[in-house]
Amino acid sequence: MQTVTSKNANILFFLLIIMLFSSVSMIAANTAFLVKNEIYHGVTVGDIHVGGLSIMQAQEKIATTFKERTAKTPVITAVYQNQKWTISAQDIDLSIQAKQLAQQAYDIGRTGNIIHRLKERYLAVNQGHKLPLTVQYNQEKIQSIFANIANSINQEPQNARIKLAKNFEIVPEIVGHKVDLAKTLALALDNLNTKITFTFTIPVDDFIPSVVASDLAEIDGVIASYITHFDPWxxxxxxxxxLAARSVNGLLVKAGEVFSFNDVVGLRLPQFGYKKAPGYINGVLVPDWGGGVCQVSSTLYNAVLLADLSIEERTAHFHPPGYVPLGQDATVADNQLDFKFKNTLTQNIYITSEVSGSRLTINIWGKQIKKQPEIYIVSADKKILEPNTIIQQDQQLELGKEIVEDEGQRGVQVSTYRIKKVDGQIVKQELLGTDEFPPVDRIIRVGAKIPVQQPKPKNSTNL
Known part of the structure; x- marks a missing residue:
């Protein structure tokens, strides 16, 4: 019997023989490859097969194929839904370096060390080796073309809305579209490096508007309305x-949602178109940015009261304005005072506003119900607050003289109630608040200047 050692020696001997034959075969194969002045089989440039061709043949095939495909056929066909845009080679100054690509194809399996070359040859023959087309084009032209395509597709979303014509009508929403321009260009250029002609779908993002037709489905009419007047001069x-009325026009407030006037209208600043107009700051009437916006918040406040919605935040003016009854105003100030209400109904409501001539109208739309409650806003417990008279000594005014610097103004304290009636019977009485508008003091300046006595003249004697 053979020993274990002799068996191992035999196995090793056979392995050496196998390795020797393999090496000889590889060298022979490599020698065979080298003697051929052709591109290795399996090599393609883009989708153009150039395996088995010489450099000159490959160059001619690449150039001819490129010319044939781009002569009458669009290079790029971009598609979005049922729209289609075609781009020719001439549109983007498209060209190809056929000679350079043929040389690159020929170099496959002929550069690097022996192991690397053999590996490239093996993979090319058995699995294929694809070179990118590496075309040249005018970057500015292709960007401009796709920018124009994007502009034709892009669409701002538009909310569903209520249209008042002959009949009440709900106009459906318009879904917004925006082309992902960076992604579109990347897709187009990636395809250009692999195919001479191709079709691709333009990536577009859709934007659903905040108000859709289904949000308005239960709304069938005006449930509350309020009008105030202003000086158009x-x-x-x-x-x-x-500007403020436009901000609240076409606004949906869903059931259970809280509305914030400041959040909706935004800051009243000149860059947003607001002007300086009289407004109260620390109780003094002075020109201020956005003066007059409180008329919009007060008009909306009264419409909300009549719609029987819940008031979450409301502040009275320092002095009562003349465009709403006493105790029915709602002042606002950037980042300080807000007007908020909650839609306590079981359905959504929709706010519209209109400025016509000297009139501001705010309507609240909702679902009309049978036996709609009657809402009344009344003032009660009115109390006049008399101003104080302030006497100020004036050292520059002659003694005994009086000048009324400020006539002053009476103040008032008032309580406001919301009363709800059904079939003529009061079913609810709600105290909305007690407002106190302080009086303005009457100021009188009293002279305190003591007149200077003139010296008496001396008697004189003529000599």
Missing amino acids: DQNRMQNVI
């Missing part, structure tokens, strides 16, 4: 009223 104040 005060152009700055009118501009501020128009």
Whole structure:
């Protein structure tokens, strides 16, 4: 019997023989490859097969194929839904370096060390080796073309809305579209490096508007409305009223949602179109940015009261304004005072506003119900607050003289109630608040200047 050692020696001997034959075979194969002045089989440039061709043949095939495909056929076909845009080679100055690509194809399996070359040859023959087309094009032209395509597709979302024509009508929403331009260009250029002609779908993002037709489905009419008037000759104040009214126009407040006037209208600053107009700051009437916006918040406040919604935050003015009854105003100030209400109904409501002539109208739309409660806003417990008279000594005014510096103004304290009636019977009485508008003191300046006595003249004697 053979020993274990002799068996191992035999196995080793056979392995050496196998390795020797393999090496000889590899060398022979390599020698065979080298003697051929052709591109190795399996090599393609883009989708153009150039295996088995010489450099000159490959160059001619690449150039001819490129010319044939781009002569009458669009290079790029971009598609979005049922729209289609075609781009020709001439549109983007498209060209190809056929000679350079043929050389690159020929170099496959002929560069690097022996192991690397053999590996490239083996993979090319058995699995294929694809070179990118590496075309040249005008970057500015292709970007401009796709920018124009994007502009034709892009669409701002539009909310569903209520249209008042002959009949009540709900206009459906418009879904917004925006082309992902960076992704579109990347897809187009990636394809250009692998195919001479191709079709691809433009990536577009869709944007659903905040108000859709289903949000308005249960709304069938106006459930509350309020009107105030202003001076149309005060152009700055009118501009501020128009801007603020426009912000609340076409606004949906869903059931259970809290509305914030400051959040919706935003800051009343000149960069947003607001002008300086009279407004109270620390109790003094002075020109201020956005003066007059409080008329919009107060008009909305009264419409909300009549719609029987819940008031979450409301502040009275320092002095009562003349455009709403006493105790029915709602002042606002950037980042300080807000007007908020909650939609306590079981259905959504929709707010519209209109400025016409000297009139501001705010409507609240909702679902009309049978036996709609009657809502009344009344003032009670009115109390007049008399001003104080302030006497100020004036050292520059002659003694005994009086000048009324400020006539002063009476103040008032008032309680406001919301009363709900059904079939003529009061079913609820709600105290909305007690407002106190302080009086303005009467100021009188009293002279305190003591007149200077003139010296008496001396008697004189003529000599």
